[in-house]
Amino acid sequence: MLWQVDPTSNTPLHVQVAACVRREMASGRLARGDRLPSAKEVAAVLDVNLHTVLRAYQSLRDEGLIDLRRGRGAVVTATDPGGDARLRTLVTEIVAEARLLGATPTDLTRLIESEFQR
Amino acid sequence: MTTDRRPTHALVASAVLAPVVAASGTAMAYAVRDRLPDELAVHWGIDGAPDRFTSFTGAVTTAAVITAVVPLALVGLGTLMHRSARGPVAAIVGGLAVFLGGLLFGGLVAQRPGQAAQAFPPQWVAPTLVLTALVALGLWRWGRTTPPGTAGHREPLPADAARLDVPASTRLGWTGRASLPVRPTMVLAVVVALPLVWVALAGHPWVWVLAIGLGALLAVTLSARVTVDAAGLRVSSAGFTWSKVPLERVASADTTTVRPMRDFGGWGWRIGMDGRRGYVTRGGEALVVRRLGESDVLVTVDDADEAAAVLNTLVARAS
Missing domain, CATH: 2.30.29 (PH-domain like)
Known part of the structure; x- marks a missing residue:
């Protein structure tokens, strides 16, 4: 799988690392039960701190996309990783755009709610 | 630019080694001839008991021919391959020559009248395996080529080579x-392991070394x-x-x-x-x-x- 981070970007590195995994899920190349490379491996490949990758993996676990087990590494557990990851990816992009434009979370929430009511 | 001749030298050395091992084994057999039984065991059954016997000359000739010819056939294959393959082929040829020599001649010269002959006597197993590994490793190292230097100019990447459209600041990995397909591999492993384990249990404990070696190779x-x-x-x-x-x-x-x-x-x-x-x-x-x-x-x-x-x-x- 492809890993890419841009250290010059405003988006924190761990968010970018997590985005790599989500993109892979959204494209259907990571399915339920697949194992992710170890955090150590990813840290070496991208030349980033191990904790950056661990933080990315933890956020993916908190979103219910993967499971972290001692000795077994990170395993994809989401029933529909594609769908979950697509939504997450879109939200990440919206929030990044909102930050860029100076929009607050309240502004975003209002926009999303109005979209639902259409 | 001169061509690195070491792979060829290593292959030639391994080709010379096989007949040398066969000749040394023959000399060793003649040296202990007086102490050997008249009829030598040359084939063993599954239970480890010898089931075929022949004269001294017959047994030594067979051992010498196998030790010399089998590795030489591989040398023939090596000459047909790309020259960069010669080093690794030399390692296999040299290792095989030593292994066959130790196995075949070890099984002959350790025989004594009135004692049960063993296919691969225990005192020969460790030296043979260690020497096999050393010779193979030595030839492999000898046959390694030094890659040409890349310092200075280098050809630009071909224009049609696929690449990603990302900013130069992006770190990529x-x-x-x-991975071997799980099911066919398991089937093959069982098919290979069963007879080996059977032979090892039946009366040839040294076959465990082979079985464990193959298992480790597969696992890796x-x-x-x-x-x-x-x-x-x-x-x-x-x-x-x-x-x-x-x-x-x-x-x-x-x-x-x-x-x-x-x-x-x-x-x-x-x-x-x-x-x-x-x-x-x-x-x-x-x-x-x-x-x-x-x-x-x-x-x-x-x-x-x-x-x-x-x-x-x-x-x-x-x-």
Whole structure:
């Protein structure tokens, strides 16, 4: 799988690392039960701190996309990783755009709610 | 530019070694002839008991011919292969000559009248295996070529080489796995292991060494990690590195379709007739790394096009 981070970007590195995994899920190349490379491996490949990758993996676990087990590494557990990851990816992009434009979370929430009511 | 002759020298040395081992074994057998029984055991049953006997001359001639001819047949194959394969072939030839010599002559010279003859006497097992490994390793090291220097100018990446459209500040990496298909591998492992274990239990305990060795080899080959990053390409499994191509030695990367039997004569870490190195776990899509002044390295991974694009992008940045 492809890993890419841009250290010059405003988006924190761990968010970018997590985005790599989500993109892979959204494209259907990571399915339920697949194992992710170890955090150590990813840290070496991208030349980033191990904790950056661990933080990315933890956020993916908190979103219910993967499971972290001692000795077994990170395993994809989401029933529909594609769908979950697509939504997450879109939200990440919206929030990044909102930050860029100076929009607050309240502004975003209002926009999303109005979209639902259409 | 002078051609590195060491692979050829190593292969010639291994070709000379086989008859030398056969001659030494013969000399050793003649030296202890008085102490050997009149009829020598030359074949053993599953239970470890000898079931075929022959005269001294017959037994020694058979042992000498097998020790000399089998490795030489491999030398013949080695000469047909790409010259970069000569070093590894020399290692196999030399190791095989020593192993056959130790097994066949060890089984002859240890026989004594009135004692049960053993196929591979215990006192011969360890020296034979150690010497086999040493000779193979020595020939392999001797036959290694020094890759041509890459300092100074280098060819730019071919214009048609696939690459990623990302900002220059992006750090890129790619990870994948080359894994043997689980079910056929398990079936094959059982088919190979059962007779070996049977023979080992029935009366040839040294066969355990062979069975465990093959098992360990399979365990290491089962699945390899493939990484592409700013350091280049790395194929490794369980701490063992099969292949490492530093970025400065990569000319370009591409994809191809592999047929394991036709292109490499099997599965695992392979050298093709044309000198291509390959980590082949299945047929189909594979990443090919073209090296500067050396044979291509190939590894069977899914999404090989993506891996090739990452590698090309990194090469383009470095040149």
